[in-house]
Amino acid sequence: MTYPAVRMRRLRRTAALRSMIQGVNLRTSDLVFPIFVDENLTDPLQIDSMPGISRLPVSGVVDEAKSVVKQGVKGVLLFGLPKAKDEIGSGAYATSGGVQKAIASLKKEFSDELVVITDVCLCEYTSTGHCGVVKKGNVMNDPTLDLLQKVAISHAQAGADVVAPSGMMDGQVKAIREGLDDAGYTDTAIMAYSAKYSSGFYGPFREAAECAPQFGDRRSYQMGFGNSHEALREIELDVNEGADIIMVKPALSYLDIISAARSQFNLPIAAYNVSGEYSMVKAAAGNGWMDEKAATLEILTAIKRAGADLIITYFAKDAAKWLKQT
Ligand code: PBG
Numbered sequence: 001m002t003y004p005a006v007r008m009r010r011l012r013r014t015a016a017l018r019s020m021i022q023g024v025n026l027r028t029s030d031l032v033f034p035i036f037v038d039e040n041l042t043d044p045l046q047i048d049s050m051p052g053i054s055r056l057p058v059s060g061v062v063d064e065a066k067s068v069v070k071q072g073v074k075g076v077l078l079f080g081l082p083k084a085k086d087e088i089g090s091g092a093y094a095t096s097g098g099v100q101k102a103i104a105s106l107k108k109e110f111s112d113e114l115v116v117i118t119d120v121c122l123c124e125y126t127s128t129g130h131c132g133v134v135k136k137g138n139v140m141n142d143p144t145l146d147l148l149q150k151v152a153i154s155h156a157q158a159g160a161d162v163v164a165p166s167g168m169m170d171g172q173v174k175a176i177r178e179g180l181d182d183a184g185y186t187d188t189a190i191m192a193y194s195a196k197y198s199s200g201f202y203g204p205f206r207e208a209a210e211c212a213p214q215f216g217d218r219r220s221y222q223m224g225f226g227n228s229h230e231a232l233r234e235i236e237l238d239v240n241e242g243a244d245i246i247m248v249k250p251a252l253s254y255l256d257i258i259s260a261a262r263s264q265f266n267l268p269i270a271a272y273n274v275s276g277e278y279s280m281v282k283a284a285a286g287n288g289w290m291d292e293k294a295a296t297l298e299i300l301t302a303i304k305r306a307g308a309d310l311i312i313t314y315f316a317k318d319a320a321k322w323l324k325q326t
Pocket of ligand 1: 119121123131166167201202203204205206211218273274275276
């Protein structure tokens with residue numbers, strides 16, 4: 001009988017040894033919490049498919065952010081639901097829009113203590129539910145760019161630290177960078193949803209943000225899930241157009257993409273742990289089929305291990321609490 005000379009279990013013997021050799025540690029400051037601002041509400045409205053997450057009235061955003069900051073989370077990502085939708089998503093760049101008001105109140109309350117990131121897209125604001133202007137059934141790229149510029153400028157004007165274009169229109173990062181610079185917002189950063197896949201995991205979000213396409217789907221602008229080189233091309237384009245942070249979205253089914261991006265690019269990488277990824281864990285945990293804390297910390301650490309520097313997640317507040325306990 002020969003016994004193993006190398007014993008991997010030696011360093012797994014005690015909790016102290018295990019934590020000493022842990023390669024990847026999730027930090028609260030890695031997390032960004034998404035907030036839905038609904039202009040139509042006076043009270044929070046629970047989102048059925050996302051237990052624990054609500055749409056908030058503009059007046060409720062500061063209190064929500066207080067609970068985020070209290071946990072040590074440093075960033076929020078704002079989405080808006082307007083009073084009215086139209087073909088050109090004009091609610092998205094209204095100076096008195098819900099998101100614009102929310103940005104201003106957050107900056108007034110927290111100044112630089114909180115990083116305010118805003119989603120720059122039209123789909124919550126267009127009557128078609130598409131991320132761009134539609135003509136004869138087609139989502140038009142270039143006319144949409146002008147509108148995205150306006151949206152980004154209106155957010156910067158209100159005080160946003162980072163704008164995050166998520167519509168997957170070609171040239172959107174360049175258009176937004178030029179728009180911001182021309183308007184004097186040279187310090188407003190761009191977090192580009194560079195590699196955004198057309199995904200079944202956005203289902204609950206579309207209920208949350210009322211932005212399901214009214215016809216067709218998003219496959220003419222979001223990426224197909226069978227492709228990986230295309231993601232790297234998308235990222236490369238955004239880097240060249242002036243993105244400050246790139247994003248891979250969703251996160252969990254695309255860890256290989258995060259990892260490939262990490263090895264090829266030198267700027268910060270964000271990963272979006274999307275609504276469906278949240279709801280799956282919540283549903284299983286709610287049925288007693290999975291330990292929510294264990295599964296969530298494993299998922300978020302795996303996203304970081306793949307190479308993400310920041311993680312946008314609906315679990316941000318809970319994860320921050322759990323990280324304090326470990
Ligand atoms: C809008 C947008 C979507 C998400 C973020 N921004 C939905 C979509 O593209 O259909 C999804 C976020 C989530 O599922 O948590 N462009």
